[in-house]
Amino acid sequence: DGGITQSPKYLFRKEGQNVTLSCEQNLNHDAMYWYRQDPGQGLRLIYYSQIVNDFQKGDIAEGYSVSREKKESFPLTVTSAQKNPTAFYLCASSKIDAAEKLFFGSGTQLSVL
Amino acid sequence: SQQGEEDPQALSIQEGENATMNCSYKTSINNLQWYRQNSGRGLVHLILIRSNEREKHSGRLRVTLDTSKKSSSLLITASRAADTASYFCATELMEYGNKLVFGAGTILRVKS
Numbered sequence: 001d002g003g004i005t006q007s008p009k010y011l012f013r014k015e016g017q018n019v020t021l022s023c024e025q026n027l028n029h030d031a032m033y034w035y036r037q038d039p040g041q042g043l044r045l046i047y048y049s050q051i052v053n054d055f056q057k058g059d060i061a062e063g064y065s066v067s068r069e070k071k072e073s074f075p076l077t078v079t080s081a082q083k084n085p086t087a088f089y090l091c092a093s094s095k096i097d098a099a100e101k102l103f104f105g106s107g108t109q110l111s112v113l
Numbered sequence: 114s115q116q117g118e119e120d121p122q123a124l125s126i127q128e129g130e131n132a133t134m135n136c137s138y139k140t141s142i143n144n145l146q147w148y149r150q151n152s153g154r155g156l157v158h159l160i161l162i163r164s165n166e167r168e169k170h171s172g173r174l175r176v177t178l179d180t181s182k183k184s185s186s187l188l189i190t191a192s193r194a195a196d197t198a199s200y201f202c203a204t205e206l207m208e209y210g211n212k213l214v215f216g217a218g219t220i221l222r223v224k225s
Contacts, residue, residue: 004155035215042201042215043156058212090155101146102203102213104155 003027006091006105012113013078013085021076021108023091029103030096032074036060037088037107046089049074050096078110086111117145117185117202117216125222132189134219136202137182143205145178146213147187150199159187159200194225 004025013019025032031050035043045058049068063082068074074093078085088109092102117138126132136145144163148156162169162178162185169176175188189196199220203213 006155033212040217042217044215045212048212088153092156101158101161102148102156104157106155107153109153 004091004093004103004105006089006108008108009106011108011110013110014113016080018077018079019110021078021089021091021110023074023076023105024072025074025091025093025103025105026072027093027103028071029093030071031094032068033092033094033102034058034064034066034074034076035090035092037090043090046076117204117214119200119202119216119219121219122217123220123222125224126192128192128194128223128225130192130223132192132196132221132223134187134200134221136185136187136204136216138185138202138204138206139183141207142180143207145176145185145205146203147174147176147185148201148203148215150201150218152198156201189221192221192223194223197221197223 007022033048034046037043044060046064047066049055065077090107091105094100094102117136120135146161147159150156160171160176162176173190178185199218201215201218203215
């Protein structure tokens with residue numbers, strides 16, 4: 001089955017720790033995205049990538065980093081500089097741009113210990 | 114960035130009734146999409162309507178777009194308990210490149 005896989009489902013971060021959220025897709029999509037969702041709010045774009053080895057900042061990139069070494073993978077690192085990391089993180093992909101629909105993973109809930 | 118705003122924030126109806134959710138946005142768009150999210154899950158694409166379209170149907174879903182009023186509506190007919198979810202509109206803004214901007218969503222509860 002084609003789709004997007006996010007792992008882990010739940011993640012806990014200690015003070016000063018960097019954590020990495022995994023996102024893998026086998027849809028052969030060029031574009032991949034990371035969104036943050038806070039309770040009762042919409043999705044806010046963190047980073048996006050339209051091609052391997054290239055990515056752009058979204059609206060709330062501070063305290064986050066990404067890489068796109070392979071077309072299938074777009075991991076997100078939440079660094080210690082992100083002071084309020086508790087949120088639901090969603091990875092998505094699309095064929096080339098938002099003119100096509102986004103396919104979402106099932107999300108990772110990140111909490112601070 | 115500009116966001117779509119859904120109205121109402123929450124909606125509770127009986128099974129079999131119709132549910133209508135509205136989305137307003139502020140600037141010109143290329144297209145508008147509706148997504149559904151079950152609690153604790155990812156979003157699922159429902160329907161896309163382009164700026165030159167006025168109405169689209171997909172099964173029990175009907176979406177309208179009024180670019181003069183900068184608004185869209187999502188109608189779910191003959192609702193079912195399984196329709197209980199959050200519904201989000203997302204706009205591809207002309208000046209925002211090819212990225213989507215999501216609204217805060219409408220929480221729909223369908224009581225059986």
